[in-house]
Amino acid sequence: MANALPGAPGTPRNARGGGLQVGGLGFAVMVTVLLVALLFAANQNSVIGWLLVAISAGWLIFAIVVFLLMRRGIQGAARRVDSMVANTARRQETPVAAGAQTSADPMRDTKLDHSFKICQVQVKVVREQLASGELDRDMVDRALETIDITASNARDMIKGDHARKGEDEGPVSGTVVG
Template sequence: MQPLGTSGKPAGKGLSLRMGSIGMAIMLVVFLVAVVFAANENDVVGWLVVIISLGWLLIFSFVVFTLRSAARKAGARIEEFNRAAGGGMAGPGSSPRSSAMRDEKLDHSFKIVQVQARVIRDHLGKDEGMVDRAIETIEITSHNARSMMKNNDDGPVEGTVVD
C-alpha cells in the first residue's frame, strides 16, 4: 500500500501525471500557435512549421501514453508480485491468495520430509551416505518451512534430541 498524498492519490504518481499533462498542453499550444500564424501569413514556411509541430505533438503524445500504459502495467505486476511473494505470512493483513500459496509450500515441505523419512527407514544400516543426505534434506526443508511460518532465518536447528 502506497502512502497517500494530500490530494488522496498515491504519493509519487501525481507529479509524473502533471508533468505529462503540462508537456502535452505546451505541445498543443505550440501547434495551435503555429496553425494560427500559418493561417494569417498563408505562406509555405508557416505550414512547414505547422507540419513539424504536429509531428512533434504526435510523437510526444505517443511517448506519454505509452509510458503511462507501461507504468500502469508495471505497477500492477509489482503489486501482484508483492501480494504473492511479499505477503508470504498468514496474518491479519495477508490475502487469501498468499495464505493459500504459503499453505501449498508448507504441504510440499511436509511431503518432502515424509519421503526422506521413508528413505531413512529403507536405507538405515545399509547406506549411511543416503541416510545422511536424507537427514540433511529434512533439516533444510524444516528450516525453510519454519522461516515461511515465522519469518526467521536462524539456520537449521541444532541441539540434542530428548526422548
C-alpha cells in the same frame, strides 16, 4: 490494499507521482509551439510556415495518442495488480481445515519439496544396496547421514514457521556440518 499503484482509478490526486506534471509541461510546450507556428504561418502566409504547423500538429496528436495508450495500459496493469493483491489477501484469510496447513511462502514450499525428494533418492540408494548381494557400507552410511541432515533441515524450516507464529518448541540441537 486497493489501488496499489499511483495513478490508479480512485487514487487521490496528490498520491500520484511527478510524471503527469512533466507530461503536462511537455503538452503545454507542444501546444505553444503549435500556436507560435500558426501565428507565423498566418502572418507570413508561406508554404514553409504552414508545413511547420502541420508537422507540429502531427507531433501533438502523436503525443496525445501515446499518452492515452500509456495511461490505459497503466490503468489496466494497476487493475490486475489490485485484483492479484485482493486475491492473495482473500486466500490468506481463508480458514484452514483441521489438521491442514497452508503456506504463504512458496520458496519454503520449494525447499521442503526438494528436501523430500533428496530423502526419496537416498532411500532408493539404501534399498538398492540392501537388495544387491554386495553391501557398500560407506554408501549406505552416507545415504542415511544425508537423510538425517535433510530431515533435520526440513524440520528446522517448519519449526521456524512455528516460532514465527509464537509456538516455540524449545531449543534446536544437532551437529553442524561444514
